[in-house]
Amino acid sequence: MSKATSGASIELTNVTKSYPNQPQSAVENFSMSINPGELIMLVGPSGCGKTTTMKMINRIIEPTSGSIKIDGEDILSLDQNILRRRIGYVIQQIGLFPHMTIAENVSVVPKLLGWDKAQIASRVEELLSLVELDPSKFANRYPKQLSGGQQQRVGVARALAADPPVMLMDEPFGATDPITREKLQDEFLRLQATIGKTIVFVTHDFDEAIKLGDRIAVLSERSQIEQFDTPANILANPASDYVSSFIGEGAALKRLALIPISSAKLSSTSATGPSVEISENLREALDHIVLNGGAPVPVTDAKGKSLGSISVKEISSALGADVSSLGIKKGK
Amino acid sequence: MSIQPAVDVSTSYSQPSDRKGRFFTAKRWGTPLLILVALTGLLVFLTVRGEPDKIESFALNWPYMAAKVDEHIRLSIAAALLVAAIAIPAGILVSRSKSKIVRGTIVGIGNIGQATPAVGVIILLALILGIGWSTAIIALVFYGLLPVIRNTMVGISQINPSVIESAKGMGMTGGQILRKIELPLAVPVILAGFRTTLVFSVGVATIATFINAGGLGEVLVVGLKLSREAVTLTGAVVVSCIALGMDWFAGLVEDLLKPKGV
Ligand SMILES: Nc1ncnc2c1ncn2[C@@H]1O[C@H](COP(=O)(O)OP(=O)(O)O)[C@@H](O)[C@H]1O
Numbered sequence: 001m002s003k004a005t006s007g008a009s010i011e012l013t014n015v016t017k018s019y020p021n022q023p024q025s026a027v028e029n030f031s032m033s034i035n036p037g038e039l040i041m042l043v044g045p046s047g048c049g050k051t052t053t054m055k056m057i058n059r060i061i062e063p064t065s066g067s068i069k070i071d072g073e074d075i076l077s078l079d080q081n082i083l084r085r086r087i088g089y090v091i092q093q094i095g096l097f098p099h100m101t102i103a104e105n106v107s108v109v110p111k112l113l114g115w116d117k118a119q120i121a122s123r124v125e126e127l128l129s130l131v132e133l134d135p136s137k138f139a140n141r142y143p144k145q146l147s148g149g150q151q152q153r154v155g156v157a158r159a160l161a162a163d164p165p166v167m168l169m170d171e172p173f174g175a176t177d178p179i180t181r182e183k184l185q186d187e188f189l190r191l192q193a194t195i196g197k198t199i200v201f202v203t204h205d206f207d208e209a210i211k212l213g214d215r216i217a218v219l220s221e222r223s224q225i226e227q228f229d230t231p232a233n234i235l236a237n238p239a240s241d242y243v244s245s246f247i248g249e250g251a252a253l254k255r256l257a258l259i260p261i262s263s264a265k266l267s268s269t270s271a272t273g274p275s276v277e278i279s280e281n282l283r284e285a286l287d288h289i290v291l292n293g294g295a296p297v298p299v300t301d302a303k304g305k306s307l308g309s310i311s312v313k314e315i316s317s318a319l320g321a322d323v324s325s326l327g328i329k330k331g332k
Numbered sequence: 333m334s335i336q337p338a339v340d341v342s343t344s345y346s347q348p349s350d351r352k353g354r355f356f357t358a359k360r361w362g363t364p365l366l367i368l369v370a371l372t373g374l375l376v377f378l379t380v381r382g383e384p385d386k387i388e389s390f391a392l393n394w395p396y397m398a399a400k401v402d403e404h405i406r407l408s409i410a411a412a413l414l415v416a417a418i419a420i421p422a423g424i425l426v427s428r429s430k431s432k433i434v435r436g437t438i439v440g441i442g443n444i445g446q447a448t449p450a451v452g453v454i455i456l457l458a459l460i461l462g463i464g465w466s467t468a469i470i471a472l473v474f475y476g477l478l479p480v481i482r483n484t485m486v487g488i489s490q491i492n493p494s495v496i497e498s499a500k501g502m503g504m505t506g507g508q509i510l511r512k513i514e515l516p517l518a519v520p521v522i523l524a525g526f527r528t529t530l531v532f533s534v535g536v537a538t539i540a541t542f543i544n545a546g547g548l549g550e551v552l553v554v555g556l557k558l559s560r561e562a563v564t565l566t567g568a569v570v571v572s573c574i575a576l577g578m579d580w581f582a583g584l585v586e587d588l589l590k591p592k593g594v
């Protein structure tokens with residue numbers, strides 16, 4: 001599956017970080033190769049080394065040993081600040097500059113790169129619109145005049161300002177309430193579908209990893225990779241008990257959310273009850289079936305034209321189908 | 333050395349003024365009004381009690397008072413400016429330094445200045461450096477360092493670490509972070525310390541007279557020594573008014589320089 005990308009490849013080889021006076025390394029012999037435009041989720045319990053692994057890519061943390069390459073270029077030999085201006089960085093606490101307006105916050109990296117004023121102004125406008133903040137309303141406000149969710153959008157816009165090929169995001173939506181988080185995640189997916197950055201995204205929330213990731217690396221202590229695969233494959237074939245326990249209950253239900261109704265074989269028998277759109281996923285279909293007393297529900301296209309019906313039987317067989325065909329998801 | 337704002341005695345870190353947004357508050361008008369009332373009251377009192385006697389008139393005349401006020405203000409402002417020039421860089425150095433020795437030494441020097449009685453500092457210095465204006469300035473500077481050093485440290489270290497981390501992550505150099513992020517955000521706290529120093533200086537400058545460096549201390553000494561209450565009162569009221577006026581002015585500057593959005 002190919003898509004538009006402005007991303008770069010990232011190659012980590014045997015990367016280790018040990019802190020002095022610590023009995024064991026925070027990250028040990030971590031190797032991973034990331035394709036351009038891929039959204040990689042690092043997921044694992046607190047303290048397993050996700051953040052440390054991610055921060056070595058922009059050298060906020062210097063690796064003790066190993067090599068990191070972006071588009072084939074060894075980043076450990078680059079000037080730190082020049083490297084960082086080419087990598088978007090979003091952290092959970094956002095870290096907007098409180099004494100700068102939203103526009104000023106967003107223009108920090110373009111200014112560092114010496115863009116001219118007009119270019120910066122139009123970029124700020126473009127970015128704020130991109131993260132669904134009306135520039136005429138927000139550009140001249142200060143961070144504290146924005147809600148948490150709005151601030152996080154500014155955080156994302158600021159990281160994207162100079163169109164970096166790589167983005168690092170450390171639990172960016174972790175501090176927001178569930179409703180805002182879901183909204184930010186949806187927006188973020190739409191955004192990534194258009195910009196196609198290479199993104200390393202850290203989370204401890206497996207459901208977030210499933211929802212957002214092209215591939216997920218499930219990590220255990222010292223940032224050891226337990227499994228590195230697509231969400232559908234991890235859900236269908238967890239590599240170990242550790243991964244299974246991390247997936248938690250209801251793996252089948254979680255998988256359903258990744259499979260569009262269109263990939264199930266619809267029944268031609270007509271059904272009554274609340275209809276579901278073909279662009280929705282199988283979990284949504286199951287939801288409708290449950291609400292319909294267990295009876296099949298009609299499936300329609302976007303215009304409401306009937307396409308057939310779906311029952312638990314079709315849903316089950318779609319789940320049983322060849323897992324590799326389930327990699328298509330989220331309308332990307 | 334903890335950089336938590338201390339709550340004890342005069343060395344505690346001075347809070348920035350809480351006057352936000354609105355520029356013309358009660359306090360902004362109140363202080364000049366108070367000064368005006370105090371000075372008018374003094375003038376009325378001196379006029380009503382009639383002609384000063386021979387000794388009194390040594391001090392209670394316009395040219396003399398004007399000269400003393402001028403000396404006093406020069407002394408305090410010069411000292412406060414020197415303090416700013418020394419203490420802000422020192423505070424930055426301390427906040428940058430991970431070494432406990434550097435932190436300890438710089439804060440220690442400031443602490444000694446504060447803990448020693450002002451008269452002691454000035455006389456000691458006069459013994460070493462001789463009497464005169466420059467010795468008085470050095471004493472005042474020594475005395476006023478701590479509030480600005482401490483507030484610079486606190487001002488920088490109180491900045492949310494995530495703000496600094498994101499600045500670093502965006503590729504700002506150490507100098508850029510200092511100039512564009514840390515100092516602007518620390519300005520209110522630094523200025524609050526500067527304001528404390530300025531008011532201190534006005535008070536401590538009264539002692540300058542002991543080492544022949546002029547100022548309104550002379551008026552107080554004359555009044556006390558020769559038992560002329562009117563003279564003492566005049567000196568005290570005028571010094572207080574200068575301190576109030578400086579505090580008022582510094583508050584104004586603080587509000588003007590305070591970064592927006594904070
Ligand atoms: N500056 C540090 N000094 C010593 N140990 C650290 C430091 N930063 C992180 N660690 C340790 O490294 C491990 C991984 O931390 P981190 O990468 O923050 O985990 P995660 O992001 O997965 O929660 C933890 O055991 C943590 O205690």
Ligand SMILES: [Mg+2]
Nearest residue numbers: 047050051052
């Ligand atoms: Mg973390």
